[in-house]
Amino acid sequence: MNATLSIDAEPYAFEMQPAKTALLIIDMQRDFLEPGGFGEMLGNDVSQLRRAIAPNKNLLDAWRAAGLQVLHTREGHRPDLSDLPPAKKVRGKGTKTIGDTGPMGRILIRGEPGQDIIPELYPLPGEPVIDKPGKGAFFATDLHAILQNLGITQLVVTGVTTEVCVNTTVREANDRGYECLVPEDCVGSYFPIFQEMGLKMIKAQGGIFGWVSDSSKIIAALG
Ligand code: C5J
Numbered sequence: 001m002n003a004t005l006s007i008d009a010e011p012y013a014f015e016m017q018p019a020k021t022a023l024l025i026i027d028m029q030r031d032f033l034e035p036g037g038f039g040e041m042l043g044n045d046v047s048q049l050r051r052a053i054a055p056n057k058n059l060l061d062a063w064r065a066a067g068l069q070v071l072h073t074r075e076g077h078r079p080d081l082s083d084l085p086p087a088k089k090v091r092g093k094g095t096k097t098i099g100d101t102g103p104m105g106r107i108l109i110r111g112e113p114g115q116d117i118i119p120e121l122y123p124l125p126g127e128p129v130i131d132k133p134g135k136g137a138f139f140a141t142d143l144h145a146i147l148q149n150l151g152i153t154q155l156v157v158t159g160v161t162t163e164v165c166v167n168t169t170v171r172e173a174n175d176r177g178y179e180c181l182v183p184e185d186c187v188g189s190y191f192p193i194f195q196e197m198g199l200k201m202i203k204a205q206g207g208i209f210g211w212v213s214d215s216s217k218i219i220a221a222l223g
Helices: 052-063 086-089 143-150 162-175 194-206 213-223
Strands: 005-007 013-017 019-025 069-075 127-130 154-160 177-184 211-213
Touching: 005 213, 013 177, 019 162, 019 213, 052 069, 052 154, 052 211, 052 213, 069 143, 069 162, 127 143, 154 162, 162 194, 177 194, 177 213, 194 211, 211 213
Parallel strands: 019 069, 019 154, 069 127, 154 177, 177 211
Antiparallel strands: 005 013
16 A cells, blocks of 8 residues: 555644554553453543444454554563562552552563453554553663664554553654554543543644544545
8 A cells, every 4th residue: 555645634634654654552451441450440430441442443454454564562561570660669559559469460460361452452463562661652662663674654553541651652653753643532541531631632733742533534544
């Protein structure tokens, strides 16, 4: 797919070059999204995030059918916690924190059931999965090197949560020269006000961090 596709977006159309664009799905992990997981254990309403599953699935299916690049991320740490900053371990003063045993295994530890990606969006063999210790997908990972080697210059960024890992990753990507398009129905926050404001921050001031659109417009453009 070599033609440039013009996607209706805010603050103005996103001129997408599909061969140079990757779909980057952020942290669609069981512990954040599934009833009975760590997110719900903390008192969050997971339905706010689960709304994004079906649009992500539709976009992922269309993206794969078009033969375009997909990457996934997972937030998580080494089992020995050697990459977990003490400040992150104690943040929130919860009775259960990262590394402790939670409802789906050790919380945010690589290889544990809760840290894995939900079955609906499970990566196919060959789709890179970036395990990240921070909120941004570029911090302490090989994501930038992989994207550079693939010739990627534009990203469609989806996933959770809108104001935390999605926003942080879009800002990191923007500073590294990537153009980011965020389909609003494919990102989710436990807090409706943060969903709204997280998207507004991206597209404000002429698209200071990127563009905001909707999955149906991207799928329509892909044909
Ligand atoms: C993500 C978080 N993925 N909210 N993590 O946004 O802690």
